[in-house]
Amino acid sequence: ERGGILPSQPIEPSASPRREEPFVVKPTSESPTLDESRLEVNQQTLAQAKRLIQPNQASLFSQAIAQARQIRPGEPLYDQAQQDITRWSQVILDLAEGRAKQGNFGGAIAAAKLVPRDDPSIDGKAQQAINRWQVSAKQQQQNQRIIQSAKQQLRRNQASSYNRAINILRKIPSGQPGYAEAQQLIARWSRQIYLIANSRAWQGNLRQAIQTAALVPSGTPSYETAQKAISRWKVGRR
Template structure:
């Protein structure tokens, strides 16, 4: 756009002219190219520079000449392009005239109509110099009509044949087993049946050896996937690993390793079940022990025995929990006899059964409560009632000795 402004104003261009030209021309270009309207911004140091010529005087005169010559050359180039278009159109229509005449006519027409200097306010503008007519050859160039050398055709088709041959060779080498027939072993003419069976076994051993690497790889993948399932303290994941490892058959290469892993994982499941039973979680322990599979006979038999014991302990646990609940319901505040009855109920739980430690803890708490009630009554001066209350403290508890000493002291009239 700056070049357009220079061509428009030529030597007389000023900052004011350049500013005005850009303000008029830039919005037109934006609308023409479907772009947002842009407004140029020209920074001028002061108003004195607005009317000052941009180009110096010496350069202005040479710029006029160069601008005139540049326009002449531009018109000659455009005339040459128009001449080529006319020649192509004449060739297709088979009515072409000699190209030399057409070129000269077009150039003369362009010279008459376009090579006219623009009117300008400057009086020093020079007239354009006459332009030369550049002849253009009539016939097509040798580069367009020269035939392709024979060696290029040979190189092209030879390369294509070599590429095709390489592709066919690659396919044959990749699938060579399908193209080579497998020889069938002929039966030996022998009356002995063992010889024929031996030959058949030898013949079948070859495909087995070829399938061994693939089976070995598949078995290894199965074992790795099973091991990735394992998580500590999760019996179900060990069971899932065992189920997945079962896919390895007895004829597979890693069958022995798979059986060792299955046995070890069954032992881990049984250990988890016993650990839950030690904490009193019998139902969870039974569920874990039931996950032991029959792939390991010795571990499976031990798991079955453990399940029977855990079922018995679970039943006793439920019964003893019912006894403890009944004892707690017998308690009535500030009634020593209710605590005594609750203690008697708790003593129904045998020492070797589940919930026995819980029952002993409650017995000690209830005995301590009875002793404290007796002390409270003695402090109020009700010695006789305090002696009766302390007598309800059962023997063998943590408060029984203190209750006996208190009773002896109260009988002597001491507090």
Template sequence: MSPVSSPSSAQASSPSPRSFPFKFKAGAAWNWGLGAAAVAILAGVWIRSQGGLQLSAPFVSSPTVTEGTESPSSTGETATTPGSDNPLQPTPENLGAAQLPPLERAQVALAAGRYGEARDWLDLVPAEAQTRAYQQLQQDLQGEAAAATERNQALLDEARRMLQPTSASVFNDAIEVARQVPEGDPYYEQAQLKIERWGWVILDMAIGRANVGNIEGAIAAAQLVPADRPAVYDPAQQYILRWQQQLANRQLIQQADALIEPGQASTFQNALNLLRPLTPDQPEYRVAQGRINQWSEDILVIARARAAQGRFADAIAAAQLVPTGTDSYAQAQAEIARWQSQP
């Protein structure tokens, strides 16, 4: 290894001016070569590292699934875009496959208790699709709608019955107090409106009592409707007249029931004659007709029992008491003709 000379020795043994420039240039070139090589190496390392960063960039920017969460693809759910709460909102395009025919829509509406909607859908069923299922659904709709009407009427009656503890006389007293507001007073018009409104409340309470069979209470309440309010007073009077007729006919039916003596055909005839004057427009008419048909059948039973005992004359006499227009009249006439042919 050659010794390194000091600066002083270099100056002592410095080359001649002609050889120094050459040696200086050679050293500089060597030094610059080493520098260039180092720069090239560093540049290669830097480029390689930049290439790695570029390759890993897409993975760095991809969504990170944290612990305890699942990606949309793993859960089978569709990822939503920002600003959209539900990308699957129904539209005319995506509802096309979900449309049901009218018959099935009617079934769905009927099951949900939407009877009006079910009826509307059934009206849209074409003639060629009106199968036995369609006819059955029509019957089910009619039956359930009728039952719903009955239930709703019962609910309304129950609601009215809940008002009965509040006496109609309370509203009548309120009306009398409101009458004390003199004409010309700022509250006079309001008092007059209250009087008519409370009159309607009294009438509604009366109707509720009648619907649950309390005819006497209904009449008593309706009589409290103020007479100076024709809009409510006139219908109240009509209700009162009908309820009074209903009460009278109900008492008449009770009297007819009291006349019946089992086995005595004439007592049935007397009861029938008591109820026959009732007309279809009168209250309790259907109840009376039910009694008449039942008693006519009972008379025919008595007549047949007598015929079975060989008492044909008595049987004929009893069967002749069956009135015309009843369900048993034609049978009674046939039995009379048969018994008359007996020796």
């Protein structure tokens, strides 16, 4: 047995070389995803848009809308941006309407033209308003010329000149721009005619006072006062 052949031992297969796994960087809280990065950018975009806004400044709301439009469909905060655009568009139209109510039709039209077409409903209202205000602006210019023409008729202490001016102002139709101003001037000038007549009566010139008071147009605040004075002066009372 000493010189015999030792039993063969089983030979283990040699281990195959280990393949290294590729190095992959997994996202962590410190490495934001693409959506997270885009969210942060769009948050900053909306914040910048809101900082542009100033009350009663239609042009700045328009700039804010342009800023919010940078957020594209499918991106984070897109729906929020669209809501802001709609709200700011309505604000621009509200500012335009406020200017129109003050008689500033040129400013109203300029503001309404800044309303974007993102919301068809608001855009449609803006276009209708622009057409309406363009007509009003033309009427305003025409009626201002009438008012200026009436003022040019006035002569100090000449009752007939005030009467002519009043007749010119009555050409301005009710409801048009300048009508309220014309009515105020008519009331003031009819009062002036009566005061001229009353001054002549106190000077003892009753006949001329009656003729002057008769120039106070009917439908004016001083008409009834003038008629009563005429009745009084006809019987020789001042």
